[in-house]
Amino acid sequence: MPLQLPLRPLCRLLSSGQPQPSLLALRPFSTTPLLSGTTGQYTKQARVSPPIPSVRGSEPQIPSYPYGDRQVYKQSNTGLYGLARIRFGNIVSPKYEVKTRRKWRVNIHRKRLWSASLKAFVQTRVTTRVMRTIDKVGGLDEYLLGQKPGRVKELGPWGWRLRWRVMQTGSVKRRFAEERKALGLAELTRELAEVREREELRMVGGETVEGLRGEIDAVLARGEEVPLGEEEVGGEEGGFMKEEAKPKA
Numbered sequence: 571m572p573l574q575l576p577l578r579p580l581c582r583l584l585s586s587g588q589p590q591p592s593l594l595a596l597r598p599f600s601t602t603p604l605l606s607g608t609t610g611q612y613t614k615q616a617r618v619s620p621p622i623p624s625v626r627g628s629e630p631q632i633p634s635y636p637y638g639d640r641q642v643y644k645q646s647n648t649g650l651y652g653l654a655r656i657r658f659g660n661i662v663s664p665k666y667e668v669k670t671r672r673k674w675r676v677n678i679h680r681k682r683l684w685s686a687s688l689k690a691f692v693q694t695r696v697t698t699r700v701m702r703t704i705d706k707v708g709g710l711d712e713y714l715l716g717q718k719p720g721r722v723k724e725l726g727p728w729g730w731r732l733r734w735r736v737m738q739t740g741s742v743k744r745r746f747a748e749e750r751k752a753l754g755l756a757e758l759t760r761e762l763a764e765v766r767e768r769e770e771l772r773m774v775g776g777e778t779v780e781g782l783r784g785e786i787d788a789v790l791a792r793g794e795e796v797p798l799g800e801e802e803v804g805g806e807e808g809g810f811m812k813e814e815a816k817p818k819a
Contacts, residue, residue, distance in 0.1 A: 618690045620738070623731040633767070635730045637723055649695030651676060652703075652724045683710045687739040692732065700724070711736055 623629050625648045639647050643655045654676045661670040677698045682691040686709060696704075704713045714725065714733040725733060736742055750758060758766075 615690055618688055620735075622688070622690075622692060622735055625728055625731075629731065632731055632734045635727045639727055646676075647727045649678070649697075649726075650700045650729050651678075651695075651697055651726060652700045654697050654699065685710050685736065687711050687736050687741045694728070694732075711742070715742070 623632060643651075645651075646655070656676060657674040659672060659674070661672050662668070663670075678695050679698065679701070680693070681696050681701070682693045683696070683704065684690075685692050692710065700713075704710055707713050707716070710732075713721075714729060714736050716722070722730075737746075747758065750756075756762070
């Protein structure tokens, strides 16, 4: 005869007002990430003002990248690739010495890197070598603000834009002001900043938007045509089409 358990204690527990443990499993068997809080919404990052520059968009207020766009492995212009490039080579079989063409791609990841100055995550494509360098120097901001020419060359066009955006934040400006004060330099006013910007643009071959507009307005006021950057091929009048005198026999 099967053993029968008394039902009265169980009914007494169910009828009492005390909270009872849930009969459901505490650990959900699902790979879907949990929602934040009880609102049923995923956490969203607040918008950064002014916004982070786009990878390919036209940003006339940003100085030109000193080394220009990369003409080899052009996708490195849209991420933090460092100096990594795709490599091509051959696999040679040891027995018959047959060559098989192959290529070595760059180890690229799409990561959300935290910027302390922007107080936001920056989503970008980055190589594992650059990620290791970022960890060594102490974060994304320290990597972008490197002063050596080798670091500037590693940044590429996209890293150069991020560097400019980070330098516009108040924390980085205060940091630069403290460095200037420690070196005994004068305080960087707005006028000195504009002069410095013009000098940097002149060195890299760029021009400010205000300067271009002023030149165009001055040319139009004089009633002249706006030059489109066409250069003369020859220094003398006539250029390479100038006819030369026939040599005498």
